[in-house]
Amino acid sequence: MTTPTTQSELSQLFPQPLWQWFEQICAIPHPSKHEAALSAHIQAWAKERGLPVIVDQVGNLIIRKPATAGMEDRKTVVIQAHLDMVPQKNADKVHDFLTDPIEAWIDGEWVKARGTTLGSDNGIGMSSALAILGASDIKHGPLEVLLTVDEEAGMSGAFGLQAGILEAEILINTDSEQEGEIYMGCAGGVDAKIQLPVQWQDADPAHLAYTLSIAGLKGGHSGVNIHLGRGNANKLLARFFAGHAVELGIAISQAQGGSLRNAIPREAQFSFTLPVEKLDLLQQRVAQYQAILQAELAATEPNLRLTISDCTAPEKVLRSNSQQQLIHLINACPNGVMRMSDEVAGVVESSLNVGVVSTAADHISVVCMVRSLIDSGRAYIESQLQSLCDLAGASVQFEGRYPGWKPDNNSPVMAIVKDTYESIYQREPEIMVIHAGLECGLFKKPYPHLDMVSIGPTIRFPHGPDEMVNIKTVGQYWTLLLAVLERIPAK
Incomplete structure (x- = not known):
């Protein structure tokens, strides 16, 4: 039988910058429509590091980071995640999602929560984006991070995203939930x-x-x-x-x-x-x-x-x-x-x-x-x-x-992610369409030119108290994401 470990040990997992962020995110309540405290924390952190921050009219965060040396000519990429999480708990669990932190713990190969949803959907993706913003040793071109509000309760953040704010040509959505699968389309609803x-x-x-x-x-x-x-x-x-x-x-x-x-x-x-x-x-x-x-x-x-x-x-x-x-x-x-x-x-x-x-x-x-x-x-x-x-x-x-996100079999970024995955793991990823409401379809209205793809680690049972994220696949997702950023072509 696996002996549970404590939340403080999350930050020692690989990759440490990502898990350190996830630990912070778990500590700040952020159910749908109550993301203000987490948003304020991220804004203060970004401003301390001199990273430009925009808060749009509906509360979405857009944070920019210049290219690393030698990568200035690359296409701009936006890494996208959502700020909110689904608040679900077991009937016998005493927990207030507006005030109480998520009690995350390590159970063997998985990170789980005690009696509640974990928020790995989409906290892991958000953590990866913020870890890249804070890193000095990751190669990338011009970068934007888009963190939307209210994805789980109505997608009002994606609905409210206005044209002219994003500068990116490529969007990497981090809200899919199976390592080894690359998503190129999703359901509408x-x-x-x-x-x-x-x-x-x-x-x-x-x-x-x-x-x-x-x-x-x-x-x-x-x-x-x-x-x-x-x-x-x-x-x-x-x-x-x-x-x-x-x-x-x-x-x-x-x-x-x-x-x-x-x-x-x-x-x-x-x-x-x-x-x-x-x-x-x-x-x-x-x-x-x-x-x-x-x-x-x-x-x-x-x-x-x-x-x-x-x-x-x-x-x-x-x-x-x-x-x-x-x-x-x-x-x-x-x-x-x-x-x-x-x-x-x-x-x-x-x-x-x-x-x-x-x-x-x-x-x-x-x-x-x-x-x-x-x-x-x-x-x-x-x-x-x-x-x-x-x-x-x-x-x-x-x-x-x-709307749904219509698949594009000729997507250049899809080809980059697929080739990168094969070169790292020596196997072909599965190209998938997901029966869930990723925000990508909504982004196409204000930004029809965006070339989009969605990747993520393996998350089981999202939206319920049995939610868990596989630790190994978080590392695999991180390795893939960084390698893709390094391979983004010139403008």
């Missing part, structure tokens, strides 16, 4: 925000009040992990109530599940009342359902658990018609892989994640994340959701639509 108007009635004071919870699911990135067949907590609870709510005389008082539209929900809770005489049957049905799920999901969700717990008796519960609409809406909502790509073998073309369910005074909200490599695929899923909502008496708004 849109948020689907569903609202179901509901009506309430007085709860029967003679009925018992309980909460049915599902937990122990793996969750993960709603793009990168969507093809793995993991359980969606919102869908799994809705399935139970679709099968047994009428039989048990259940009246729902609250529905809650998931926390981010781009993370597969790991936990959900539905609170309800039921007649006293139905309690034994409830316990039987939950035990039967848990056995069904454990059989169906034995390989993907070995730690799945359903729990019945007492809760405070509610004053109001959903009227029968509203409850039926809610259950049917979530139970029938598409989820998971919708279609595999015909053009790129083994890559998901289109998918949907039923990410967040929440209860308000006059409606219940369901927020989904739609992804597709092609606009028509995304539009078809939007059409399905619109049809479902029309049938269920709900409304849906599609927000934050962003």
Whole structure:
């Protein structure tokens, strides 16, 4: 069994400048929309070293560094990462993402976090860019570093990037998550925000009040992990109530599940009342359902658990018609892989994640994340959701639509990275398209000339508390990145 080591030892890993930065980043809270403290820290550091810093109108950072001696004639490169991280934690973990540092630790070949997301997505990429800015022994041409805000919660930083700020001709995105793969394209996406108007009635004071919870699911990135067949907590609870709510005389008082539209929900809770005489049957049905799920999901969700717990008796519960609409809406909502790509073998073309369910005074909200490599695929899923909502008496708004990054097989920087990788590691890298929302597609609008590529180390289970980054591959990514910078051609 591996003995965990302490976070202070991170800075001793290779490459030290990168891990020293990552240690600092872990110490400064930076969930999406709360990147100000980390941004201020980086700005102060850059200014101390005489590096020009621009903060644009949406909060993105652009830091410039002159070429090293003899490299002044090279094309300008921008190394790009995002400042924010996904804030996810286990239910039993006491952690405030706005005030508490990430507790990173070394477990054998991996760096992990204690009960929370690690933020290696995209903290490792950000650390590599900052380490290069601070180095005096790395050869490179004119350099820019672009650190965007809010990538994980809406890509507002990439949406807000204005033309005329960047001088670079080449962009290296650091947000991909598999060593040995070079990314040349990504999915586009849109948020689907569903609202179901509901009506309430007085709860029967003679009925018992309980909460049915599902937990122990793996969750993960709603793009990168969507093809793995993991359980969606919102869908799994809705399935139970679709099968047994009428039989048990259940009246729902609250529905809650998931926390981010781009993370597969790991936990959900539905609170309800039921007649006293139905309690034994409830316990039987939950035990039967848990056995069904454990059989169906034995390989993907070995730690799945359903729990019945007492809760405070509610004053109001959903009227029968509203409850039926809610259950049917979530139970029938598409989820998971919708279609595999015909053009790129083994890559998901289109998918949907039923990410967040929440209860308000006059409606219940369901927020989904739609992804597709092609606009028509995304539009078809939007059409399905619109049809479902029309049938269920709900409304849906599609927000934050962003384009995919169309692959360019003739990309010069792609060729450089591929040839460099082969020369270092004596094997061919895989040229890939990722089913996730890299910001590269958005950069093409203000900077259509940019030649782009994405590389990174091996990160497992991003967007969930099981997130981990492989230490060896961080060193391999760093070696590749520095070698590519040295090979950038003249203007």
